[in-house]
Amino acid sequence: MSLVPLLTFVLFTAFVGFISYLKSRDEDLSHSTGYFLAGRSLSWYVIAGSLFLTNISAEQLTGLNGNAFSFGASVMAWETTSVITLIVLAVFFLPRYLKSGVTTVPQFLEERYGTGMRRVSSFIFLYALIIGFLPFVLYAGAITLGKLFDVSGLLGVSESSALWIMIVSLGVIGGCYAVFGGLKAVAVSDSINGVGLVVGGLIIPVLALIKLGGGDMGSGWSILVNEAPERMRAAGVDPDMGIPWHTLFTGMILINLFYWCTNQAIVQRALAAKTLAEGQKGVLGAAFLKLIGVSMLVLPGIVAWHMHQKGIIDVPVKSVGEDGSVVFHHDMAYPLLVREVLPAWLTGFFGAVMFGAILSSFNSGVNSMSTLFSLDIYKGMIRKDASDEQTVRAGKIFGSILIVVCIIIAPVISQADGLYTFMRTIMAVINVPILTVILFGVISKRGPALCGYIGLPFGMAFFAFANFYLENDFGVFKWHWLHSVGLNFVLMMLVMTIVRYLKPMPEPYVQKESGEVEIRNWRYLGLASGVAVVLLVALYVVFSDIGILNT
Template identity: 30%
Template sequence: MIKNIDIVISVLYILFIVTVGLWAGLKKSKVGAKTESGDYFLAGKTLKWPMIGLALFATNISCLHLVSLAQSGFDSGLLNGNFEWMAVFTLILLALFFVPFYLQSNVATLPDFLEKRYNRACRDWLAIISIVSAIVIHIAFSFLAGGIVLKTIFGVNMYVSVFVIAVLTSIYTIIGGLRAVVVTESIQTIVLLAGAIIITVICFQKTGGWHSFTQTLSDTHNLDKLSMIRPVGDASGLSWQSVFLGYPVLGIWYWCADQTIVQRVLGAKDVNHGRAGALFCGVIKFFPVFIFVLPGLMAFVLNKRGVFDISSIQHLDNTGRTVTETKGIYTLMIAQLVPTGLVGVLAAALLSGLMSQISGALNSIATLASYDLYKRFKPATTDAQLVKMGRISAVLALIISIALLPLLNQYESLFSGINDIIAHMAPPITTVFVLGIFWKKASAKSAQYTLWFGSLLGAVVFAINKLMPDVAISKVPFMMMAFYLCCACVFMQVVLSYVFPVKHTAESATLYWKSPLEPLQGKAWRGLGNYKLQSALLIVLMVVLYFIFK
């Protein structure tokens, strides 16, 4: 049971974050923002690279990641760390190819960008899909993970704890806008990383060091759990083929075309700050494998040695077989391995991840609902009305996300559940963005129909997987399914681009690269701040890491 000192630490942390968020949000920008809505939704376009990088990471890493990545480490080893390391490549793509167009076209949202490159129908569809994905993926799943953890640590009913966190996070997010989100996310990233490092160090010490740790894996015939690259046909469904073909489909949507993530870049002071911020996040993405996934694997080793008890998360199923609910592994690690006082710090870290994910998603939903939906039907709306509508939509999003919790709780693995949904939703969006900026002939009508029919195809396949699990298509790993769906969408858009030839406007004619080398010709900072040098170093480091953990 959690001690009073740990409760005090957690409560003080929450009050601190709410206070800082309100202060940052209510403090008006002195430069950059020309309108109230610009200040609220995009922080007056004054964000610099360190804050952008930290905010990108904080919006991505949530309580869900701490819980589910530790669970995956216990179950399958470092394998799911591929989702972290492969993200580095997509962040490089964001920095090199996407950021310049987003900032130079002066858009407030990514649907706004699609309208400039294609047409209004594309904007409308992406706005709706982006709002739905933010509610389900970024908020509801985070609430679910947070509710499970807080119930175990504090003994509070899951829905009560979720409601309290929702109210507290919404106070500074809805009132303060993007500046409040980014400032608090920067703080929360540091706290989250500190908490994760603490439990990693504790687990590492208890295993007796790296040699002793790997020896236990070898003695128990589990040394393959250290491998990031698995053979084709691996039972996990995450073979090297699935990872290297399927992840880019998910990753490009998530890191380059999802409003919740990219909004931090849209508030950048200039292109170089936007690029450097994305690449800085890429640097931070090296660490989750070692401080989120590896502790779960260390818990597995400690359990094999008999010094980590998982009986409290085990039960007998209808056949009398022992089933382990590994969703609770991270909480169990905190309860059994962390001393009093530090439990409060770890709880604060979990709250950091939960609050930062929710705050980022709420601000993005507010921006999308105001700019892309409300303003379309009421083009003469004032800035004050836009901000008001954004706040109302954020409140509605909170209510809907809480209502979805019982449905999403049916997934055995939260991390697999969230990626399963993305795998069926991302392909058409990834397709129209990639072809839009790299292919001159990608037409508006082709993008519009690809978004419509590609989304329908993904929904049908997802329904078949859930309703008819014995059908052959249901046995395809979700990462490979994402790749196949993307291939279908690419074929669809290419064919339709010839059926409905492109008719560029003066603006759309400037929103695609004339050659693959063109993005490397932009102005760059000198020395280590040069985005081309940073990208090259990141790629080299990735290759080395994959060679070590192959």
């Protein structure tokens, strides 16, 4: 590898770090509001960029493009349904969070159900971050950057050694951002890298189409829509295309509701808004970015499939079944595509923004872990009289320890069949149960804490049993795992409704206003939401048999 990619990588990374330092150096990081919520000072564009980049990281670029390599455009549902759930966050959840002035989602649960539920949910969120999120970010980032810069060949080590080197490097550097810089440094670096990632991410499919078309982008596009049009169909009407269309209305929308509306690592950015209106603008800005994200997260995977068929890239075989069926290591498709199409002078820049995106997701998760532990466990359970300085210090120590744990766990993920789907099923054990308990607490004013204490373990146990033991085969029928998520939601709501009517609260729950921020809706909230929905529908129409696939 020449020095040009490494030089551009170092320069852009150093630039982001320097700007983040300048923007956050005056922040009071000794107190919890300054460290965990950036002093409630984030503007809408910082929130939008941070939300987008926290979500769009290596596990998304590598994992979702890998799924697109195997199944085609139907996997874009993970992105497109996010638009709806971000609207729900802006309209329904965010006003309630900011009205209460909470720092964590478990705090909101405490206000509604009591201290016990806050503690239980804090441990569950920590499990989700430690087991179901951060190791995936490290692993995906390691294989993506490792292939992009050919770390194995550069250092003269084995692929497994290169994987470990990259995982440790990403974990240590990302942890330093989160542990020593607080949320402000994380959010600022997110915004800068977000611009770079959008630019770099959009360049990849353009260069890939040119490569596929033998130097002509139009010819490359023609190959996509004519040689295998079923792979460009947005709605999963073909049974072997990964995400059946009907799952969008059951488990898919529920999982994304959890992710965007109740996931601490995501919601924390919106909780740091100056005002409700500023937070709503940021959330809807992220929704529009998600529509653009399809071209970065799905299209390259489809192009990679065609390039593999034509021998332009060689995606390695992962396993061969007893019946002779071949399973490709599809998580390698995107990094191999990027390495093939990017010129040397752009490789360093793209590697830098990818590095920033990986750090964004990782350090955002570490910051959220520290927040949960410090405020909900350390100050809430271990040392209730702890000062702000002691609380922040405890969070930093805990975050540092958990970084080591995540580094150790990350390489194990290589044994899974598919990075993205595996991550989603692991998270589904806790995500919809948490969402359902929060949602029930908001819509049922007389639902007692007992609803949560019964509903939460019931929901976690049911999905784990249905998906991992029964493998979604109920004897008389077998369906997609996302339908089991939807069934779990229905059963949980039924169980909690029964408890509510058997043991109703004597007085209805009334939410109190903290006065932390100004609670006034953005004047264009309805218009912006409507435009986002129209664009979403148009996207599905365009990539359908009545759109560009009408041959």
